[in-house]
Amino acid sequence: VGQAPPAALAISWPSPPAMDAGIGSGAGSRPVGMMLESTIDEPVVETIMRDVRMVGNKMKCVMDPRKVDVSTLKDWDLWGPLILCLLLATILSVSAPPAQKSLVFTSVFVIVWCGSGVVTVNALLLGGTLSFFQSICVLGYCIFPLTVASVFCVTIGSVIGFWIRLVVVAFCFVWASTASVGFLSALVPENRRALAAYPVFLFYLSISWMVLVQ
Amino acid sequence: RHPCGAPMLSSEEMHDVYGGDQEEAEAAEQTARMSPELDRAPKEMTPSHEATPSGSMMQMPGDDLGGTGELNPQSLAFEEISVGNQAQGPTPSSSTSRLGDSTNTPFLGGDGGMPKGQSFQGAGGASSIDASASGAANIWQLAYYKPLFDVDSHHILTRTIHALLPRPRAQFFEVISPNPDLYGPFWIATTLIFVIAVTGNLAKWMAFKPSEVEKKWSYDFTKLTGASTLVYMYVTLAPLAVWGVLRYMQASKRFVDMLCVYGYSLASFVPISLLCVIPSGALRWILLLCGCAVSAAFVITNVYTHLQDCFPYSDSDSMKRGYMLLAGMGAMHVLFSLLLKLLFFA
Numbered sequence: 001v002g003q004a005p006p007a008a009l010a011i012s013w014p015s016p017p018a019m020d021a022g023i024g025s026g027a028g029s030r031p032v033g034m035m036l037e038s039t040i041d042e043p044v045v046e047t048i049m050r051d052v053r054m055v056g057n058k059m060k061c062v063m064d065p066r067k068v069d070v071s072t073l074k075d076w077d078l079w080g081p082l083i084l085c086l087l088l089a090t091i092l093s094v095s096a097p098p099a100q101k102s103l104v105f106t107s108v109f110v111i112v113w114c115g116s117g118v119v120t121v122n123a124l125l126l127g128g129t130l131s132f133f134q135s136i137c138v139l140g141y142c143i144f145p146l147t148v149a150s151v152f153c154v155t156i157g158s159v160i161g162f163w164i165r166l167v168v169v170a171f172c173f174v175w176a177s178t179a180s181v182g183f184l185s186a187l188v189p190e191n192r193r194a195l196a197a198y199p200v201f202l203f204y205l206s207i208s209w210m211v212l213v214q
Numbered sequence: 215r216h217p218c219g220a221p222m223l224s225s226e227e228m229h230d231v232y233g234g235d236q237e238e239a240e241a242a243e244q245t246a247r248m249s250p251e252l253d254r255a256p257k258e259m260t261p262s263h264e265a266t267p268s269g270s271m272m273q274m275p276g277d278d279l280g281g282t283g284e285l286n287p288q289s290l291a292f293e294e295i296s297v298g299n300q301a302q303g304p305t306p307s308s309s310t311s312r313l314g315d316s317t318n319t320p321f322l323g324g325d326g327g328m329p330k331g332q333s334f335q336g337a338g339g340a341s342s343i344d345a346s347a348s349g350a351a352n353i354w355q356l357a358y359y360k361p362l363f364d365v366d367s368h369h370i371l372t373r374t375i376h377a378l379l380p381r382p383r384a385q386f387f388e389v390i391s392p393n394p395d396l397y398g399p400f401w402i403a404t405t406l407i408f409v410i411a412v413t414g415n416l417a418k419w420m421a422f423k424p425s426e427v428e429k430k431w432s433y434d435f436t437k438l439t440g441a442s443t444l445v446y447m448y449v450t451l452a453p454l455a456v457w458g459v460l461r462y463m464q465a466s467k468r469f470v471d472m473l474c475v476y477g478y479s480l481a482s483f484v485p486i487s488l489l490c491v492i493p494s495g496a497l498r499w500i501l502l503l504c505g506c507a508v509s510a511a512f513v514i515t516n517v518y519t520h521l522q523d524c525f526p527y528s529d530s531d532s533m534k535r536g537y538m539l540l541a542g543m544g545a546m547h548v549l550f551s552l553l554l555k556l557l558f559f560a
Binding site for chain 2: 096097100103104107121122124125126127191192193194195198199202205206209213214
């Protein structure tokens with residue numbers, strides 16, 4: 001009754017707002033609300049590094065698709081996909097013909113974000129039990145191999161021949177697709193897996209193509 | 215349901231409705247068998263004054279219904295049946311039950327986007343009220359579109375094969391009638407866009423000779439945007455136009471059906487575009503011609519079959535309009551293929 005709340009207590013928000021309905025998300029692992037220790041006094045570096053470590057963890061998770069740890073991916077966040085998308089768009093735009101630089105940058109952005117949105121909505125409409133942002137998060141993180149491929153193509157690949165670039169990009173495409181198809185197919189009814197997986201392939205194929213022809 | 219609007223009852227229901235009037239029931243059955251059930255839209259908004267031969271058969275005088283005590287008021291909507299309102303019988307429950315909760319979607323309910331409850335049929339009004347009363351998803355929710363993706367992998371495969379191999383007596387509308395889907399049209403269109411952008415650029419690369427102006431070949435991204443504009447506009451506007459004309463001719467079809475037909479018809483362009491990489495001008499023209507022929511044949515035979523079923527006595531006036539529509543559709547298709555060839559594979 002009129003007791004003032006303890007002054008030192010601060011509410012520390014976990015970095016991804018657990019907004020997705022459905023699978024028990026970030027709310028399960030990090031309770032939102034009053035935490036017993038306050039994080040408002042920590043140095044800024046520490047706050048930033050927490051997010052960086054989380055993004056790094058997820059990238060490590062994507063790098064090894066065989067050992068996909070679903071719980072890591074349940075805490076979705078969109079920082080990783082944003083960083084990867086920006087990196088990819090910048091690289092592709094820099095190596096585009098002068099008249100089309102902004103078009104390329106825009107196209108990559110649109111393809112990555114709208115593409116993942118469309119693929120996710122498609123899986124949802126087919127009866128998938130996945131959460132929207134979690135799926136976008138996974139699809140975005142799985143662009144990581146293709147970003148690596150584009151860095152390779154711009155730096156070393158420009159001196160090596162076309163065929164080696166092709167092999168590298170193809171390998172990264174297969175890596176990216178299998179990582180995300182593995183995640184998506186598990187959440188879609190059995191007899192529609194192919195229908196849900198095909199758009200994923202098309203999505204990564206279009207990005208790989210853009211990486212290859214830069 | 216008869217494609218032109220009259221509901222078709224199973225023979226069982228017809229006996230119920232006609233209350234044992236054997237001859238009338240048999241005559242109605244006969245008319246029902248004459249035209250295959252193409253349209254599964256029990257709540258379609260078709261104007262009641264269309265001249266269907268079965269229309270008068272379906273007209274049920276009020277006292278017939280009052281006589282039979284077996285009618286289930288839940289499955290038959292009495293309020294729609296009035297003497298002056300022909301070609302709109304009770305809503306058959308057997309056909310709605312197969313649609314399941316898809317009756318909540320006005321797309322499948324045959325609304326086709328027209329304003330609800332403002333046409334002649336009381337049934338249309340009743341169905342839309344039912345839909346909203348039962349708390350169905352509204353247009354801004356994903357669940358609204360879920361019935362349009364109610365397909366399995368093998369369905370898509372069969373439908374695509376149907377589209378690649380058109381036949382004279384086309385049956386595509388029957389194939390898709392239980393569960394028309396938007397998965398096929400959308401992803402075939404998107405695949406086509408991607409393939410056109412890729413092969414268009416490849417074709418240009420093969421034909422490239424370094425000149426003063428352009429020392430090094432560079433990828434042309436405008437092909438991607440151009441291709442997406444062309445294909446997406448064609449696959450949405452052409453079905454809309456045909457659907458509108460069909461409604462005007464009182465031979466209407468659901469909008470999703472038209473979208474499906476046009477979407478799947480693009481399937482033949484995908485392998486054609488892949489083959490168009492081969493740098494031979496004559497070959498490209500031949501390939502485009504083949505692709506255009508196959509997909510135009512698919513679309514035209516289907517609509518022609520539908521028109522024949524709607525006007526089985528080849529009422530010359532309506533059939534003339536039908537032929538004009540078919541000619542228009544063919545012309546649009548040829549124009550589309552020409553644009554494809556000239557813009558991407560010149």
